[in-house]
Amino acid sequence: MAGPRGEYRKTAQRREQILDAAVAVFSKNGYTASSVNEIARVVGITQTGVLHHFQGGKIALLRAVLERRDEAAEGSLGGLHGRDFLRGLVEISRTQRDNRGIVQLYTILAAEATDPDHPVRPYFTARFARIADAVTRAYEEVRAEGGLREGVEPRRAAIASLAAVEGTQLLWLDDLDADIVDDTVRVFDGFLSEPLLEKL
Template identity: 55%
Template sequence: MAGQRGEYAKSAKRREEILDAAFTVFSRSGFTGATVSEIAREVGMSQPGLLHHYDGKLAMLEAVFERRDQVALDILSGRRDLEFLRGLVEISRRNHEKRDLIRLYTVIAAEATNPDHPAHAHFQRRFDRVVSGTEQAFAQAAELGLLKEGVTPRDAALSSIAQTEGLQLLWLSGFNEIDMAEGARLHMQQFLTVEL
């Protein structure tokens, strides 16, 4: 039994190393330009060895983004209304320390707007989840009387997400003075009757 645990730990460590290599290659080449053989070379494995852990390039990409999204999910777990919105601000604050990951996300999210892109469904699901969660938080704020009159939770959610994504793009483009967390907070603040 101890041997199996040791093998599991080695396998889990190897999978993390593969994801680190996939992140490096995707950052350098984008999803379309990256190859499984390039990722295998980056991690120092054979292609069949790598495919033993992940069944292809898309599976690795999804795992890279799931690892990123898990941090956000942990921050938002159990939060409602204003606390959920404050969690979104915290995610923007942490993203400031992850420029390469944000760049990768932005490039591949843009590539995946093409319905034929292999990651299109993944990003569609992700955006649906983000919009739904943010809309629900604004709706909960409305139930507490904290949403300004005339503001719909859906519009507030879409506007807030668009603003956050846009700030990230500007920041990546060299506008380093941008404080993404404060920008997100100020933007969401305009929809609320209380301080966020």
């Protein structure tokens, strides 16, 4: 019984090592210019070894990297509504501030995926729609409690919030005077009748 559990743990650890390497390589080169062989070299195994864990090759690696990021983010938002949901988004930004490589990878891939033929175009289209819908619901819940500024329409506020947060991430990566936590709070506060947090 101890053997299989040990093998399973080793397999899980190796998958995480491969995903960490994929993040590093994709962040540096983008998806198109990256290769499974380069990822394998970073891990210190063969290309065959990588494909043993990710049989779909480079696209399977990319999807796994994106899914790992989303699972962590969306898991932290489970059960949150209204202002608490918006606070949860701020906390996600706080986590991302300490993981520049992930933010860089996501930004590069989001830009590449504007190409209709890019393999993760459907992923990003669905992801942006899912986030916009979730933020819209949060603003609707805040409005139901009388917490939105007069004239604010939840859907338009959600789209504007998403655009501002995505843009702030890009400016932050370019080392402009942008903070992906504080500026996210300021964006939300622009639509709320009371500040989201007591202080920045």
